[in-house]
Amino acid sequence: MPCISTCSVRSLTYPSVLSANRRAVRVSANCNSSVPRNENFGKLTAGYLFPEIGRRRREHLEKNPDAKIISLGIGDTTEPLPRPIAEGLSNASLGLATREGYSGYGAEQGMPPLRKRIGEVFYNNLPIEADEIFVSDGSKCDIGRLQLVFGPNVTVAVQDPSYPVYVDTSVLMGMTGSFDKSISQYKGIEYMLCNPGNDFFPDLAKCKRTDIIYFCSPNNPTGAAATRSQLEELVAFAKKNGSIIVYDSAYARYIEDDNRPQSIYEIPGAEEIAIEVNSFSKYAGFTGVRLGWTVVPKALKFEDGSPVITDFNRVMTTCFNGASNVAQHGGLAALDEITGVPAMNELVGYYKTNAGIIRGEMENCGFKVYGGVNAPYIWVDFSHFGKTSWEMFAEILEKTDIVTTPGSGFGPGGEGFVRISAFGKREDIMEACERLRKTFKK
Amino acid sequence: MPCISTCSVRSLTYPSVLSANRRAVRVSANCNSSVPRNENFGKLTAGYLFPEIGRRRREHLEKNPDAKIISLGIGDTTEPLPRPIAEGLSNASLGLATREGYSGYGAEQGMPPLRKRIGEVFYNNLPIEADEIFVSDGSKCDIGRLQLVFGPNVTVAVQDPSYPVYVDTSVLMGMTGSFDKSISQYKGIEYMLCNPGNDFFPDLAKCKRTDIIYFCSPNNPTGAAATRSQLEELVAFAKKNGSIIVYDSAYARYIEDDNRPQSIYEIPGAEEIAIEVNSFSKYAGFTGVRLGWTVVPKALKFEDGSPVITDFNRVMTTCFNGASNVAQHGGLAALDEITGVPAMNELVGYYKTNAGIIRGEMENCGFKVYGGVNAPYIWVDFSHFGKTSWEMFAEILEKTDIVTTPGSGFGPGGEGFVRISAFGKREDIMEACERLRKTFKK
Numbered sequence: 001m002p003c004i005s006t007c008s009v010r011s012l013t014y015p016s017v018l019s020a021n022r023r024a025v026r027v028s029a030n031c032n033s034s035v036p037r038n039e040n041f042g043k044l045t046a047g048y049l050f051p052e053i054g055r056r057r058r059e060h061l062e063k064n065p066d067a068k069i070i071s072l073g074i075g076d077t078t079e080p081l082p083r084p085i086a087e088g089l090s091n092a093s094l095g096l097a098t099r100e101g102y103s104g105y106g107a108e109q110g111m112p113p114l115r116k117r118i119g120e121v122f123y124n125n126l127p128i129e130a131d132e133i134f135v136s137d138g139s140k141c142d143i144g145r146l147q148l149v150f151g152p153n154v155t156v157a158v159q160d161p162s163y164p165v166y167v168d169t170s171v172l173m174g175m176t177g178s179f180d181k182s183i184s185q186y187k188g189i190e191y192m193l194c195n196p197g198n199d200f201f202p203d204l205a206k207c208k209r210t211d212i213i214y215f216c217s218p219n220n221p222t223g224a225a226a227t228r229s230q231l232e233e234l235v236a237f238a239k240k241n242g243s244i245i246v247y248d249s250a251y252a253r254y255i256e257d258d259n260r261p262q263s264i265y266e267i268p269g270a271e272e273i274a275i276e277v278n279s280f281s282k283y284a285g286f287t288g289v290r291l292g293w294t295v296v297p298k299a300l301k302f303e304d305g306s307p308v309i310t311d312f313n314r315v316m317t318t319c320f321n322g323a324s325n326v327a328q329h330g331g332l333a334a335l336d337e338i339t340g341v342p343a344m345n346e347l348v349g350y351y352k353t354n355a356g357i358i359r360g361e362m363e364n365c366g367f368k369v370y371g372g373v374n375a376p377y378i379w380v381d382f383s384h385f386g387k388t389s390w391e392m393f394a395e396i397l398e399k400t401d402i403v404t405t406p407g408s409g410f411g412p413g414g415e416g417f418v419r420i421s422a423f424g425k426r427e428d429i430m431e432a433c434e435r436l437r438k439t440f441k442k
Numbered sequence: 443m444p445c446i447s448t449c450s451v452r453s454l455t456y457p458s459v460l461s462a463n464r465r466a467v468r469v470s471a472n473c474n475s476s477v478p479r480n481e482n483f484g485k486l487t488a489g490y491l492f493p494e495i496g497r498r499r500r501e502h503l504e505k506n507p508d509a510k511i512i513s514l515g516i517g518d519t520t521e522p523l524p525r526p527i528a529e530g531l532s533n534a535s536l537g538l539a540t541r542e543g544y545s546g547y548g549a550e551q552g553m554p555p556l557r558k559r560i561g562e563v564f565y566n567n568l569p570i571e572a573d574e575i576f577v578s579d580g581s582k583c584d585i586g587r588l589q590l591v592f593g594p595n596v597t598v599a600v601q602d603p604s605y606p607v608y609v610d611t612s613v614l615m616g617m618t619g620s621f622d623k624s625i626s627q628y629k630g631i632e633y634m635l636c637n638p639g640n641d642f643f644p645d646l647a648k649c650k651r652t653d654i655i656y657f658c659s660p661n662n663p664t665g666a667a668a669t670r671s672q673l674e675e676l677v678a679f680a681k682k683n684g685s686i687i688v689y690d691s692a693y694a695r696y697i698e699d700d701n702r703p704q705s706i707y708e709i710p711g712a713e714e715i716a717i718e719v720n721s722f723s724k725y726a727g728f729t730g731v732r733l734g735w736t737v738v739p740k741a742l743k744f745e746d747g748s749p750v751i752t753d754f755n756r757v758m759t760t761c762f763n764g765a766s767n768v769a770q771h772g773g774l775a776a777l778d779e780i781t782g783v784p785a786m787n788e789l790v791g792y793y794k795t796n797a798g799i800i801r802g803e804m805e806n807c808g809f810k811v812y813g814g815v816n817a818p819y820i821w822v823d824f825s826h827f828g829k830t831s832w833e834m835f836a837e838i839l840e841k842t843d844i845v846t847t848p849g850s851g852f853g854p855g856g857e858g859f860v861r862i863s864a865f866g867k868r869e870d871i872m873e874a875c876e877r878l879r880k881t882f883k884k
Contacts, residue, residue, distance in 0.1 A: 031714055034684025035653040037744035038593030041753045051759060076546040086539035089768055093531035096523040096731070104518040104729035104865075137579055137732075137766070144761030148590070148614060151480030168760045172590060211477040242476025272473055287546035288767035289538070290579075302479035311483045317493060318610045319586030324579070324766045325730035326531055423546075 040174045043186070049164050049409040050074045056394075057403050064401070070432045072358075073403035075220070075376065075421040077285040078428075079350060082343030085284055088333020092326050103325050108317045110135025110293070111328050117335045118293055122252075122278065126265040128295055132309065134316055135331070137323045138292040139250050139279040140165050145315045146246060146275065146294070147173040149308070154211035157190035159202065161221055161410030161417075163248065166214040184412035193413045196370060196381065200224030204233060209241040215264075216248040218255060221410045221419040222379045223355075223371015225260040228267070235267045235274070244300065244308070245274040250292075253283050253348050254355075255374040271297035275308070282351075282376065282423075283344045284334040291327045351376045354429045355422035361433040362420070365440040376422040379407070383416025392418050400435040482616045485628070491606050491851040492516045498836075499845050506843070512874045514800075515845040517662070517818065517863045519727040520870075521792060524785030527726055530775020534768050545767050550759045552577025552735070553770050559777045560735055564694075564720065568707040570737055574751065576758055577773070579765045580734040581692050581721040582607050587757045588688060588717065588736070589615040591750070596653035599632035601644065603663055603852030603859070605690065608656040626854035635855045638812060638823070642666030646675060651683040657706075658690035660697060663852045663861040664821045665797075665813015667702040670709070677709045677716070686742065686750070687716040692734075695725050695790050697816040713739035717750070724793075724818065724865075725786045726776040733769045793818045796871045797864035803875040804862070807882040818864040821849070825858025834860050842877040 053073050061067060081089075095101025109115070115130040123133075136142045143165050152174035158166045167189060170176055177187030185191055190210050192202035200222050215234060218225040226234070238245050247264035255262050264274045279292035296309040322328075334340040359372035368381035382392045389406035396404050396418065407417030422429070495515050503509060523531075537543025551557070557572040565575075578584045585607050594616035600608045609631060612618055619629030627633055632652050634644035642664050657676060660667040668676070680687050687706065694704035703709065706716045721734035738751040764770075776782040801814035810823035824834045831848035838844050838860065849859030864871070 031741070032684070032743040032745055032747050033653075033686050033715060034745050035592070035596060035686050037746050037748050038591060038595070038753065040593060041591070041756060044756065074547065078544070078546065080540055080544040081538040083539050086535050089535035089538070090532045093528055093535055093768070093772075096531070096727075097525050097528035098522055102520070102522040102727075104520065104727070105516065106730055138763050140763050141761060144590075148586075149480060149483070150477075151482060151616070152594070153480070154477060165760065172757065172760060174593070211475075242474070244475050244477050273475060285538075285544075285546070288548055288764070290763060290766040299473065301474040303474055303476050304479050305474050306479050311480065314483060314486065315614065318607065318614060319583060321580050321582050321732060322730070324732045324769050326535070326768050326772075327766050330535075330768075 040172050043171050043176065043178050044168060045179045045181075049405070052409075053403065053405060056397070060397050060401075067401040069401050069403060070424070070428045070435075071403045072421045072424055072432060073405045075282070075423050077282065077287045077351075077423050078425050079285055079347060081285050082340075082347060084336065084339035084343055085330055085333045088336075088340070089289070089326055089330040092329030096325075106322045106325055106328070108320055108322045109313065110323065111325070111332075114328050114331050114335075117332060121335050121341065123263060123265060123295070126263060127271050128265055128297065132295055132297050134294045134296065134312065135323050135328060136292050136294060136316075136320070137290040137327070138281065139248060139277045139294075142277050142292060142294040143246070143248075144169050145319065146277075146312070147175075148315050148319065149311045150175075150212060155188065155190070157192055157207060157210040157213045158411070159194045159215060159219065160191035160412060161194070161407060161414030162214065163216055163220045164410060166246075167411070184408070184415075191411060191413065194219070194222060194224065195413060196368070200370070201226060201230045204237045207237075209243065211243060213238060213243050213245045214248065215245055216250075217260075218251040218375035219371075220251065220375075221377055221405065221407065221414060221417075223373070223375035223377040225255050225257065225374035227259055228261055231261055231264060231267050235264070235270050238273045239269065242303070243273065245270075247274050247276045248278075249276055250279045251282055251375050252278065253344070254352060254376055256352075257374055260374055265295070265297075272299045275300065280331055280334060283348060284330070284340075285347060286327070286330070286334075289327050289330055291323055291331045350426075351422050354424060354426065357429055357433060358420055358422055361436060365436060366442055367440070372422065378420040378422065380418050380420060381416060382418060387416075389415055389418060399439045400432070402432050402435060482614050485613050485618065485620050486610060487621045487623075491847070494851075495845065495847060498839070502839050502843075509843040511843050511845060512866070512870045512877075513845045514863045514866055514874060515847045517724070517865050519724065519729045519793075519865050520867050521727055521789060523727050524782075524789060526778065526781035526785055527772055527775045530778075530782070531731070531768055531772040534771030538768070548764045548767055548770070550762055550764045551755065552765065553767070553774075556770050556773050556777075559774060563777050563783065565705060565707060565737070568705060569713050570707055570739065574737055574739050576736045576738065576754065577765050577770060578734050578736060578758075578762070579732040579769070580723065581690065581719045581736075584719050584734060584736040585688070585690075586611050587761065588719075588754070589617075590757050590761065591753045592617075592654055597630065597632070599634055599649060599652040599655045600853070601636045601657060601661065602633035602854060603636070603849060603856030604656065605658055605662045606852060608688075609853070626850070626857075633853060633855065636661070636664060636666065637855060638810070642812070643668060643672045646679045649679075651685065653685060655680060655685050655687045656690065657687055658692075659702075660693040660817035661813075662690075662693065662817075663819055663847065663849065663856065663859075665815070665817035665819040667697050667699065667816035669701055670703055673703055673706060673709050677706070677712050680715045681711065684745070685715065687712075689716050689718045691718055692721045693724055693817050694720065695786070696794060696818055698794075699816055702816055707737070707739075714741045717742065722773055722776060725790060726772070726782075727789060728769070728772070728776075731769050731772055733765055733773045792868075793864050796866060796868065799871055799875060800862055800864055803878060807878060808884055809882070814864065820862040820864065822860050822862060823858060824860060829858075831857055831860060838878075841881045842874070844874050844877060
């Protein structure tokens with residue numbers, strides 16, 4: 001966009017407050033402001049994983065306009081909302097047109113009945129109170145807000161591989177150094193390797209102490225759900241080191257094994273060292289409706305003894321205005337004991353069946369397969385093919401028109417793997433399995 | 443909460459990575475983590491303004507349990523949603539229960555038809571394209587995200603008084619020094635005084651250059667809407683200094699004077715130096731539904747020539763997952779030319795009539811009154827009473843059971859003023875006026 005005339009500095013009566021140096025920069029840069037770019041943004045080398053996958057998918061479609069693409073890439077829900085939950089949203093919407101049903105700003109922390117109900121459904125008999133539960137517009141957003149609470153001067157550990165948002169938000173907040181291409185890691189982040197060799201649980205004896213430990217179980221992308229004894233070990237490690245665990249349990253309701261906790265607070269004492277984030281996205285099909293929550297126990301304290309909950313509450317009230325009241329009523333409907341909870345369980349069951357089908361088919365093809373039992377993700381090991389994750393992603397897309405997610409997009413520890421998501425319509429899952437079988441079965 | 447047993451460091455086989463010093467701190471602090479508190483949070487001396495007002499209101503009610511409080515404090519909408527808009531929300535909700543109407547993750551930047559429609563309604567004939575408009579869950583949240591884009595190493599100016607979120611988020615992001623109690627200002631922030639003496643427009647000749655300038659028009663709290671020539675002056679000032687303006691036009695549709703622009707982009711060249719944030723909250727009664735937008739023009743560049751929109755898009759995709767799809771359909775309904783826009787205009791008209799009534803009554807009482815013409819806020823000057831804003835707030839609450847907002851809560855330049863919000867039910871506004879008349883009319 002040419003800006004020759006508008007860009008020239010106007011003749012004004014204000015005394016200049018720019019140094020000669022700065023002005024020179026500005027004029028030579030033509031139209032640029034003099035505002036320095038936040039250097040943390042420059043550290044992010046590639047786009048966020050899923051937009052990049054979207055780009056490659058579009059490219060594939062341009063080359064193959066008749067391709068019937070099946071997307072098992074981004075873990076996006078496909079099944080319609082259960083009727084009672086949609087009616088919860090709808091009734092709240094129509095209520096807003098009435099004097100009795102209208103509500104404006106709500107508590108930024110969420111509607112008290114919803115906070116209470118989340119406590120009853122997810123933290124029954126655990127040492128968590130309703131006022132420690134903050135309702136939000138989703139886990140991804142809450143992770144960003146948690147990073148703001150921690151600030152740039154903390155150290156961070158993540159499982160490797162892991163959901164990219166932990167690392168990317170750490171980079172944006174300035175907790176890291178630059179990206180080291182030779183090892184595909186950001187400087188300053190502790191990558192805790194999780195692979196078949198260690199049952200997808202990090203060898204903590206080899207992990208450096210960090211202030212914050214992001215831990216996701218059931219894990220995205222590996223589908224591994226940590227056992228009780230593994231989580232006991234993790235909590236003990238954090239206590240010994242004085243670390244704070246940010247425990248992402250967004251897939252907890254996919255766990256079917258009693259020996260694998262659905263909440264970190266099932267581990268005694270975890271409320272002194274752990275925050276937990278969770279979401280309605282994958283339980284109630286709310287990926288688009290947007291509703292999640294974060295638990296910050298009052299017992300969790302910074303080094304100076306100040307409660308973390310105070311600062312998290314500050315962020316929630318200063319940089320956030322509460323989740324949509326409509327979505328919150330949808331959340332209440334989803335947690336209704338008679339109608340909502342069974343409908344949620346059915347929805348989770350549907351995707352779990354998908355996961356079992358995919359897992360079975362990949363095993364049938366002779367691949368090494370992980371996950372897909374207590375999680376909606378199947379983690380397939382292609383490393384013995386001598387191909388990278390992106391090469392395997394490209395081959396699957398090329399040969400079967402199926403979009404997956406390259407494991408290396410989740411961290412260097414994911415290299416050689418591909419993640420297949422079980423979120424899809426049953427007929428697409430069946431069709432995808434048939435294509436995979438035809439292509440890869442020996 | 444006692445934690446004697448769980449808090450003691452367990453005997454583990456991991457090699458200790460804590461220095462003896464750190465461990466000592468931890469043990470003596472009893473149960474605290476070793477994670478340092480983000481020092482920026484400690485700089486915020488008091489709670490966010492509106493929770494503090496809520497606290498005082500509760501105190502008043504405890505002392506006077508029979509008081510019929512009328513709240514003209516926080517600017518919260520009270521009128522039910524117009525029927526066509528509520529039906530837009532409801533239809534989208536029920537649609538989510540169908541195969542055709544279901545949607546999961548949407549574009550984080552918003553639904554394309556909504557971005558387009560916002561462009562048509564609010565930026566008609568202005569140099570703004572749909573892909574420069576980012577739909578969000580509200581302006582307050584977008585301001586937080588903008589601060590993350592800018593990072594801690596920029597300088598910031600705000601109107602004084604102004605909406606507290608600009609300053610508070612700047613403090614949280616680390617752009618400021620500590621709070622200087624003697625002048626009620628944070629070090630490092632440029633407070634641009636706006637008062638009756640300068641027609642509520644800063645004397646820019648006296649203002650220091652900063653990287654970012656937050657400017658709100660119609661202003662919250664003063665109710666002043668800047669004229670075209672004032673905004674031309676502001677844009678020229680920003681261009682000369684290479685600053686970026688963050689223009690908050692959340693009340694723009696309350697403007698009735700053609701000489702006062704509803705968008706900063708009405709000023710030629712502003713798209714090279716200004717971001718604009720806006721919201722459905724005060725137009726469609728969406729304070730609880732949560733829907734807003736931010737415009738980041740492609741022509742706006744950092745010093746190094748990189749487009750600001752790239753980094754804002756990065757934050758939107760990394761720390762956010764889009765506004766609720768239900769709310770976005772509500773936004774489309776609100777912008778329907780036949781049903782939605784007239785309903786929005788009627789709603790805005792209702793609150794503007796309220797503003798006129800309050801303004802008239804306060805003038806009738808003999809006070810110096812500002813705002814309330816092109817804005818839903820009335821800014822009353824009590825400074826000649828020799829009382830502070832908080833004292834006047836307390837006196838009004840004590841004598842009339844009306845909650846207002848102390849002007850000093852918006853910055854030191856608001857001292858001596860009280861803000862009265864026109865968001866309320868008509869009968870409450872009438873009742874409030876009667877109480878004010880009885881108490882203050884001489």
